[in-house]
Amino acid sequence: MTTAVTISLNVNGERVEASVLPRLNLADFLRDHLKLTGTHVGCEHGVCGACTVRVNGDIVRSCLLLAVQMHHATVETIEGLSDSGEIADLQSAFRERNALQCGFCTPGMLMAAQDLLKQSPCPDREQIREHLSGNYCRCTGYQAIIDAIETTARARTGRLP
Amino acid sequence: MKASAFAYARATSVANALELLTAHGEGAKVLSGGQSLLPAMNLRLLAPDLIVDIGELAELRGIVVKEGALSIGALTRHADLLKSPEIATHAPLLTDAVAHVAHPAIRNRGTLGGSLAHADPASELPACMLTLGATIIARGPGGERRIAASEFFAGIYETALKPQELLVAVELPVTPKYSTHFFHEFARRHGDYAIVGLAAQAFVRDGRFTDLRLGFFAVGDRPLLARSAGKLVDVAITSAVLSEAFSALDEELDPLDDHQATPAMRRHLAKVLLARCVSSLLGRPDLRMGASA
Numbered sequence A: 001m002t003t004a005v006t007i008s009l010n011v012n013g014e015r016v017e018a019s020v021l022p023r024l025n026l027a028d029f030l031r032d033h034l035k036l037t038g039t040h041v042g043c044e045h046g047v048c049g050a051c052t053v054r055v056n057g058d059i060v061r062s063c064l065l066l067a068v069q070m071h072h073a074t075v076e077t078i079e080g081l082s083d084s085g086e087i088a089d090l091q092s093a094f095r096e097r098n099a100l101q102c103g104f105c106t107p108g109m110l111m112a113a114q115d116l117l118k119q120s121p122c123p124d125r126e127q128i129r130e131h132l133s134g135n136y137c138r139c140t141g142y143q144a145i146i147d148a149i150e151t152t153a154r155a156r157t158g159r160l161p
Numbered sequence B: 001m002k003a004s005a006f007a008y009a010r011a012t013s014v015a016n017a018l019e020l021l022t023a024h025g026e027g028a029k030v031l032s033g034g035q036s037l038l039p040a041m042n043l044r045l046l047a048p049d050l051i052v053d054i055g056e057l058a059e060l061r062g063i064v065v066k067e068g069a070l071s072i073g074a075l076t077r078h079a080d081l082l083k084s085p086e087i088a089t090h091a092p093l094l095t096d097a098v099a100h101v102a103h104p105a106i107r108n109r110g111t112l113g114g115s116l117a118h119a120d121p122a123s124e125l126p127a128c129m130l131t132l133g134a135t136i137i138a139r140g141p142g143g144e145r146r147i148a149a150s151e152f153f154a155g156i157y158e159t160a161l162k163p164q165e166l167l168v169a170v171e172l173p174v175t176p177k178y179s180t181h182f183f184h185e186f187a188r189r190h191g192d193y194a195i196v197g198l199a200a201q202a203f204v205r206d207g208r209f210t211d212l213r214l215g216f217f218a219v220g221d222r223p224l225l226a227r228s229a230g231k232l233v234d235v236a237i238t239s240a241v242l243s244e245a246f247s248a249l250d251e252e253l254d255p256l257d258d259h260q261a262t263p264a265m266r267r268h269l270a271k272v273l274l275a276r277c278v279s280s281l282l283g284r285p286d287l288r289m290g291a292s293a
Helices: A026-033 A078-084 A090-095 A106-119 A124-133 A142-157 B014-027 B037-042 B077-082 B085-089 B091-099 B110-118 B124-131 B227-232 B239-252 B263-284 B285-292
Strands: A005-011 A014-020 A052-055 A058-061 A073-074 B006-012 B028-031 B050-053 B063-066 B067-075 B135-140 B143-148 B154-157 B166-173 B182-185 B196-205 B208-217
Touching: A005 B239, A026 A052, A052 A106, A052 B208, A058 A106, A078 A106, A090 A106, A090 A142, A106 A124, A106 A142, A124 A142, B006 B063, B014 B050, B014 B135, B014 B166, B037 B110, B063 B085, B067 B085, B067 B110, B077 B091, B077 B110, B085 B091, B091 B182, B091 B196, B110 B124, B124 B196, B124 B208, B182 B263, B196 B263, B208 B227, B208 B263, B227 B239, B239 B263, B239 B285, B263 B285
Parallel strands: A005 A073, B006 B050, B028 B050
Antiparallel strands: A005 A014, A052 A058, A052 A073, B063 B067, B067 B166, B135 B143, B135 B166, B182 B196, B196 B208
């Protein structure tokens, strides 16, 4: 029974059928099988947040889900959010505020930030910090990331700085 | 690291899950949200032969209030608990506690049943179950069994569940209208494992506790419902009374030594939490300093 299992899911709007071993996690499935390498793999035990993706609309750790659990699920990765233009303003704010340096954490940061802005359009800095508490950044010291998210929130709600 | 190879079965019903567990015994592990199980497997701390995925058993997910009790399905996710108006009204301690469980992306998958069955001594929800006087409902080949939370946690990652049993639900008495609660934990980063935490519920009348339940976590190999709470009930609280409670609490603690803290540090922080709890619930800022003892 350690044999492959057939799964059918939707990834960034496209139907995907695959045959996967049970031990394969979603992050590796996205990266190695679908070549969607924007999802990064850092700690592989749920601490760093670099592998954050959306499953059925909710952000999750793709290293803590098995690909076999994704049968009939809808998965959105950074490539999907980027291509659809959903987070174009957030990405631009990150760039302008130098909210990324090496970029390793950025896909996960953008996923978590967009999740927060969808749930609460005008978060204060403390709420932003709390929502990003599960995402590590080893370059920026976080201040610029929080600035970029705050700026995006203001712009989206028409409260320009 | 990656998990070692295992076989996978997607349970189609509770009965089907029980059949699989009965057939495979201790070689099988139940996968609900997977937010503790998968890290342990990725780190190769666990290497089950078979994963029984109960994630699609919708009948195990949901919150119902009836006849003075809250019934919460085992697959109810942390995010469901956090957003539930029923939990906010009838078990507000739990709403406060869940906000401290890991991070949003993990709360979206992690489940109440999974957290309790995993029984990490540093977890928030097992301690809340003790404080709230929960009953844990397990189903096995011989039918259903009700286990008091105080009998459920047996050690580090150990519970009263048998390998053939599935935790299906939790029942909590509805929190009485006039009770108050306190929840706090010390952690290196918001959402990280607690170094020490306290989930408390109380009745206060005329500046005294008429009832006080103190559920500590990360102070031993399992959550602790502190008997020393009794020292603070039906008495006027002074710093001397609080000191006595500190000593009694100290006797009950058996903190572990790990990379986060020494046992001495955990003992100290447990006292700090107790002082803050008493001070906050009684509205007595003067008692907050009692922690220097």
